[in-house]
Amino acid sequence: MLKLLALLASVSFPLVLAGCGRPDADTVKVGMNIELTGDIPAVGASSKNAAELFFDQLNEKGGVTLADGAKKVSLVIRDNAAKADQSASVTQQLISSQDVVAMVGPNSSACAIPAGEIAETLKCVMISPWSTNPKTTLDQASGVPKRYVFRGCFTDPFQAIVLAKFVSNDLGAKKAAVLYDVSSEAPLGQATLFRDTFTAAGGEIVAFETFTTGDKDFSAQLTNIREANPDVIFLPTYYNDVPLIAQQARRLGITAKFIGSDAWSSPEIIKLGGADVDGSYFCNHFSTQIATDEAKKFIADYTAKYGQAPDDVAALTYDACGLVTEALKAGGKNDREALREAFAQIREYKGVTGTFRFEPGSGDPIKSAVVLQIKDGAFQWVTNAQP
Amino acid sequence: MDYFAQQAINAIQLGSIYALIALGYSMVYGVLVMINFAHGDVFMVSSFFCLLLLLFLPVPFVAALIIVMLATAILGVAIERLAYRPLRNAPRVSAIITALGCGLIIQNTTLSLSPYSQRMPELFVPVTWNFAGVTVSSLQLLIIGVSVALMVALDFFIRRTRYGMAMRAIAQDRMTVPLMGIPVNTIIAMTFAIGAALGGAAGVLYASAYPVISATMGVLVGWKAFVAAVIGGIGSVRGAVLGAYVLGTVEVFTVTVLPSTYRDLVVYSLLLVILVFKPYGLLGRPAVQKV
Incomplete structure (x- = not known):
């Protein structure tokens, strides 16, 4: 038994070392804290698919250009099981030991609110693609907007x-x-x-x-x-x-x-x-029936890769990844503080779910909504609603 | 009036399902003085057995019920043989933790095989009748009927057959019973088989009534049934049934007269009140301390 343990330890030790070695200078790590298991696994799956699609496309084009050259972006995906406590510990782990430059997710508000508290304390940008609860981006005690927490959807x-x-x-x-x-x-x-x-x-x-x-x-x-x-x-x-x-x-x-x-x-x-x-x-947030040209390309790519049309979580995650990349590029370096400063400067971003407008000092975009109807086994677009 | 009648039917349906699951907890406790926390997940997995069966072989309701009950009984016996029997003389806490572990293994195995909620195909198309504003479906009558029939059969089995007598004997004195030539292991395995089979029946009925099933659904329903067994007096078969109907009725009628947010508050406060006045539950008997 002891021998077996010793063998296991000797085999796994180099792996552990390799896992936490010095950050690779040619890649930038983005964390994902999403609902892969638990009550709403479809949300996590869509989110993961869209993010992988986005960064695969980005890396194929050479990655993101920073001051010291082009970098590939790699994703560190962790499951929060759609539970608030696990979401908090995943946030802690991604930021403290995985060295990510920013975190995408969580999607559900129950997970995003505690995750936002931790991201704010640890000073790392978090963007929730799908959490619509106002509390996610607001400081619990004072009610003022958090500095490091953004969202990719209306409230x-x-x-x-x-x-x-x-x-x-x-x-x-x-x-x-x-x-x-x-x-x-x-x-x-x-x-x-x-x-x-x-x-x-x-x-x-x-x-x-x-x-x-x-x-x-x-x-x-x-x-x-x-x-x-x-x-x-x-x-x-x-x-x-x-x-x-x-x-x-x-x-x-x-x-x-x-x-x-x-x-x-x-x-x-x-x-x-x-x-x-x-x-x-x-x-x-989004309807495949009233898509812009960018959105049509996204829908076609997503459908080709995964065999089903993207739902709104997928589209919003795709845009959240786009916003992070935009901020990373504008900040110019693989650094959390630079990314945060650049993110706060973004005023307008055209995504596949429409145009995002950010007011100075707020992490909540102003964007339009759609009303859909479930009809004959599909989502049918009914009307648009402007803010 | 029709409003209260409707709520009464809702309460009986809910109580019947709690009762079938509560019986599994109560029987095992009665015989082994052990809380089988895996039971909620055994119930859950039985509804997945039913789904698998219907996907491959669309059999009629009665056949599905019997096949799933058998399969679940085998699972119950297997858990007893592999996990609980080696620990029968270990400290009670070890057995309870093992049961929790078994439940988590079942739940996470199911979760890894089926992370998404699944839609249950209809076992039959229910007919709905409307009596002066009270809606009753044939499915509700079936759930209530099957539950009551199984409970009556179980009561008869325990009180009137030799095996039932052996179970009661083991419940009273596990040390002396083998000296009388009663095969303790067989009887205990039988207890688990029957308890699990009732859980299996509950799984089929539950999946017909609430046809979206998921790997985590056993947790909450399992807890509620456990609470029902405790209210009724855990270890007592009739108590479990009574406790389940009390729980179902209180849940539904709290929502009827108070805002629904108070439901769980009222239910668990009631549990405390009952246990303060009847520490062994409504029909439970105090355990005799053997010196």
């Missing part, structure tokens, strides 16, 4: 306005019900903001129901909602919970349309939900 207050307007103006709904996961950061924020904006727009919230992560039986809450007889039901919850809620609602005889947030955007929702989610509307 929940904007999304709530888009949806509230769409539901009352375009669908003509007067009464809405809300059912959401009270123990998860993004749904909680979206539910409350939707309630406030929909009420302000003259609508009425007739039921405001909750569940907790992992629940599969929603019959009690849905029976309450059926009693309240809403025109629409807002489900700001991840794609993996929506199909069960939709199915149980239909079995109880509820015919109201379902309305969703950007957390719905994985095509998995169609696979898992089938006919029950058909006809539902949700707010999203």
